[in-house]
Amino acid sequence: MGGSTILFSFFLLCFPKLSISTNTLTKSQSLQTNQTLLSPNAIFELGFFSYTNSTWYLAIWYKTIHDTEKTVVWVANRDTPLQNSIGFLKIDDKGNLLIVNQSHKPVWSSNHSTPITNPVLELLDSGNLVLREENENDPTRFLWQSFDYPTDTLLPGMKLGWNFDTGMEKHITSWRVTNQDPSSGDFSFKLDCRGLPEIFLWNKDQIIYRSGPWNGDRFSGVPEMQPVTDSIKFTFYADQHQVYYTFSIGNNSLFSRLSVNSVGQLQRLTWIQSTQVWNKFWYAPKDQCDNYRECGAYGVCDTNASPVCQCITGFRPRNQPAWNLRDGSEGCVRKTGLSCGSDRFLHMQRVKLPDTTSVFVNRSMGLVECGDLCQRNCSCTAYANIEIRNGGSGCVMWVGELLDVRGYPSGGQDLYVRLAASDVGIEGDSGKTSDTIRDIGIVVGVAGFILLALGIFILWKKRKLQPILKGKTEKRGFSERSQDFLINEGVLSSDREQSGESNMDDLELPLFDFNTITMATNNFSEENKLGQGGFGSVYKGSLKEGQHIAVKRLSKTSGQGIEEFKNEVKLIVKLQHRNLVRLLGCSIQMDEKMLVYEYMENRSLDAILFDKAKKSSLDWQMRFNIICGIARGLLYLHQDSRFRIIHRDLKASNILLDKEMNPKISDFGMARIFGTDQIEANTMRIVGTYGYMSPEYAMDGIFSVKSDVFSFGVLVLEIVSGKKNRGFYLANKELNLLGHAWKLWIEGNAWELSDSSIDTLNSASEVQRCIQVGLLCVQERAEDRPTMSSVVLMLSSDTASMSQPKNPGFCLGTNPMETESSSSKQEESCTVNQVTVTMLDAR
Incomplete structure (x- = not known):
């Protein structure tokens, strides 16, 4: 190491990080690793940082936010760090930004090719680092800006999307390790401009989440995306030159950012001044239905349903055994073939539109014209408006499978799905079900429910609610009769649980006949016994279809077993994760209560x-x-x-x-x-x-x-x-x-x-x-x-x-x-x- 390098190292050790008095850097200046630039109102700061003291990065962070660690929003040399604290930032003779190491060799460059006479580097209060001519303040004439090269964070004013004239794409990519390693990670959030543009969250080359297309107010798959006056305003813009998503903030005291972290979560974070913490305002994926193609083709995912995967009306599961086991990834197929001219359309409401990367788009058409065009095109499988404002406008048509549809209690938008006329039922042309027919349906449904409840009550009084479950495995929901039986036995409460979750009437779980379980376990033989606990015993079983199961037979005398049964049914039936055991169903017959699980070959x-x-x-x-x-x-x-x-x-x-x-x-x-x-x-x-x-x-x-x-x-x-x-x-x-x-x-x-x-x-x-x-x-x-x-x-x-x-x-x-x-x-x-x-x- 040369003498000058030693003196420079000594200088860095002896003097703390210093802020340059201005927010600019000229060609005659350099920014050392112990110096920083401040934006005009000291909102953002530019400087070098390190988590390990072995790798150093040039970055921008919030100056006014005093979190436990720097909130870094942009990193220049994320994949080419300095290997020690000796280095600096400068503007070279060609007007390029350079980060130079101790050997005076560049490790990072802005690589722009526009000639520049008197270059000035400036850090703006927006967090944008810009390179411009000395007397040029027009943002459209900046020679280079950090906003064109996002890292893991989207700030207000940053654009995520494509510039078709220059071929430039802007997206955000996670850090390798959050708050430890800012190098490019596996997760990225990118706008796909094909068909009707929408944004996808990727894990390397695999899609894990989809926003849905922009419908004029919000992304179709983000019902929480509601603009607030004087707060966050969301914008989506598309024309022949560019397509992008951005957001702005009307309140200068509010800080908000969109980022993707190293574990693959997209987050909208807002700084709460009173508590001095970043609040997770919104995030995705947030539940099972946010997983891309969770329910396959023509399936609808709804977290308020059980199971969460349902087939669109007129379709049935492609793989019924897998569907029974709550695996809807193979999707659904049509019950009845189409005949083009006589087909009708099912009107679906409050859904995230299917994947729109391969669709027909016409922004000048209305919904009626769109429906007529889809009707005439025998390959058209569904259609919808592009925008929902002012009664709706634009036409988007699908000509293949409908993928990644999700239902919402509120939000989403309307979708019209092509079905055989016999599968649409009482719905009219173009799927426009009349309010009168819908109201009649509701009245009939309520009356039928009352009669059914009365019949169940009479049956309970006459037969003491003995279940009638016949034959092999029968997939049935918790009917009113079964629920009354469970309540009568003290297994379920007739009131809502203190925790606030809904009662059992909204759950669906296959019920197994007691005789089926007896045959499957060879009459609960000792050789089929897998283990025993305070709740009762567990047996291995094999159904006629060849599927292996594990049966937990609750002890008739165990109060703990009753509580366990109640909890197990209420909780695990709604949970689906590869690292949670899957509950396949239950069996309830008099004093016999059993839970049926997937069989684990290697036991506990x-x-x-x-x-x-x-x-x-x-x-x-x-x-x-x-x-x-x-x-x-x-x-x-x-x-x-x-x-x-x-x-x-x-x-x-x-x-x-x-x-x-x-x-x-x-x-x-x-x-x-x-x-x-x-x-x-x-x-x-x-x-x-x-x-x-x-x-x-x-x-x-x-x-x-x-x-x-x-x-x-x-x-x-x-x-x-x-x-x-x-x-x-x-x-x-x-x-x-x-x-x-x-x-x-x-x-x-x-x-x-x-x-x-x-x-x-x-x-x-x-x-x-x-x-x-x-x-x-x-x-x-x-x-x-x-x-x-x-x-x-x-x-x-x-x-x-x-x-x-x-x-x-x-x-x-x-x-x-x-x-x-x-x-x-x-x-x-x-x-x-x-x-x-x-x-x-x-x-």
């Missing part, structure tokens, strides 16, 4: 993990995949499902493994639903399993998402070590697994915790990371524990920043008579922070 995790002869079959990669899968399933329960669900009994025996060793969380009998704004709750009846309970739950009955995080942390340490938390170190009753892990951690020997039966030498950093995540999750104070979104991020990246764990909360002591279930009447002494209490079952 504890049956392998804690078996000396089998545990070696779980190599480290399998264990790590299991940890990550459980984390994703728990994140779905806590954040991404329709309800916020606290499992309350997460443990190794409730993690099931399929034939590919993918983990699935099971047993929702003790779970509780939280409101979206609810943080914690208190219970007078503590349920769960000792060894997995968080201190605040075991001692005070307080449970939250953080109590599930604690259980997850215990599970992580068990998977890494291959040892149970309870019963560990029986010879030394001062430590259980958590205590032992903590002792090794503070001694710097955490590596010793890993299971000696497997080879983890080549995955040392991954093992170390899992141990640290586990210890962070089992910290004594709930507020110190991370959320599951943070856990997933820490597990998914070896560069994610992690804090040092604090001492865990853990129970000491054992009882030789104890069982795993908290419903046993054994005593156990629990010590948390030197406070000892004794619990008898539940408090």
Whole structure:
């Protein structure tokens, strides 16, 4: 290293980051790594930053927002960082912006080709960094601007879309690791200008979310997108020269941005001055129906339906067995073939229009002309207005399958789908069902419901509501008769649950005949028995169609089993995630209550993990995949499902493994639903399993998402070590697994915790990371524990920043008579922070 470089390095170390007094940089100046530019009103700042002190980036961030970390909105050299703090930004002789390293070699350039005489670089209050001639202030004549090259964030005034004259495309791409690595990540949000333009969220080359086309007021698939006076105004513009989406803010005191993060979530964030935090105003994907093509061709996804996938009227599931198992990805097919001239159109309301990348578009046509044109074109499958304002205008026609349709209780727009005349029923031409016919239908429907309810009541009085379920598996919803039976048995409440979720009358779940289950399990034979718990027994079964199932037969005498049945039916029937076990149906006949699940070929995790002869079959990669899968399933329960669900009994025996060793969380009998704004709750009846309970739950009955995080942390340490938390170190009753892990951690020997039966030498950093995540999750104070979104991020990246764990909360002591279930009447002494209490079952 030369003497000048050493002196320069010394200068950087001795002097803190300095702000240049103006917001401009001229050709004769340079911006060093310890200097910044401020916008005129000090809203934004330009400078170099680093998270690791090993890679440095030129970036723009909010100056007026004092968050825990810089809110970076643009990065110049995101994929070509400086390798140390020695470097600078300058304007070269050709008018290009250059970032130069310690060897005076460029690592990044603006690469514009327009000649420039007196270049000036200026940071504007909009957050736009512009290069212009010294006396030129016309934005249309800027020679270069950062707004043309977004990174992960769209600011007010930025455009997302295409300029057809220059061929320039503008989109946003996630960081590799949020708040750690700004290099280009896997997720991008791009406008597709084919057909009727709309914006897609991509994971590499796979679409994961679609906005729907712009309908004049908002994107068809974003009903929440409502403009607010003097606040956020959304704009979509399209002509022969360009197509783009942008937004503006009328209130200068409001900060809002659109970004895509490193885990693939699109977020509208708004700064709340009073609380000094970024509020997630809107995000996507936010539920199952936001997943692209969730219900396949001609399927409609609706989160208020169960199952969420429904076929458009006139269509039936393409794969009925898969549809019965709540897998609608193969979509639907027509019930009746089309005959062109005699076809009619079904009027669908409040839907996100299907994928519009391959459609016919005419902006001058009205809806009637559009319908006539579609009627005459035998290839046309559906049509709609382009815009919905002022009664509607424009024509969009589909000539292929209708993909990615979603229904909404409000929002969306009208769609007219081509059907055979016999499938449209009472609907008239062009799908315009008359109000009179609709009203008559409503009256008839209500009258029919009343008569049906009266008939069910009489049947209940006469036969004591004995279910009549015949033959093999019969797919039926929770009819009024079945629901009355469940209420009569005390399984369901006739009132709404305190948590606010809807009653069971809006759920649909296949009912299995008792005889079908008996035959499938060989009359519940011992050789078909998979296991037993406080709720009853689980049996393997095989239906006539060859499908394997697992049947949970609730004990007739177990009150816990009744509660479990109620919870399981209410919760898991509405949940669909690859890391949650799938409930296929139930069987209710007199005092027999059974739940039917998908069969897991590799049983439960504890049956392998804690078996000396089998545990070696779980190599480290399998264990790590299991940890990550459980984390994703728990994140779905806590954040991404329709309800916020606290499992309350997460443990190794409730993690099931399929034939590919993918983990699935099971047993929702003790779970509780939280409101979206609810943080914690208190219970007078503590349920769960000792060894997995968080201190605040075991001692005070307080449970939250953080109590599930604690259980997850215990599970992580068990998977890494291959040892149970309870019963560990029986010879030394001062430590259980958590205590032992903590002792090794503070001694710097955490590596010793890993299971000696497997080879983890080549995955040392991954093992170390899992141990640290586990210890962070089992910290004594709930507020110190991370959320599951943070856990997933820490597990998914070896560069994610992690804090040092604090001492865990853990129970000491054992009882030789104890069982795993908290419903046993054994005593156990629990010590948390030197406070000892004794619990008898539940408090």
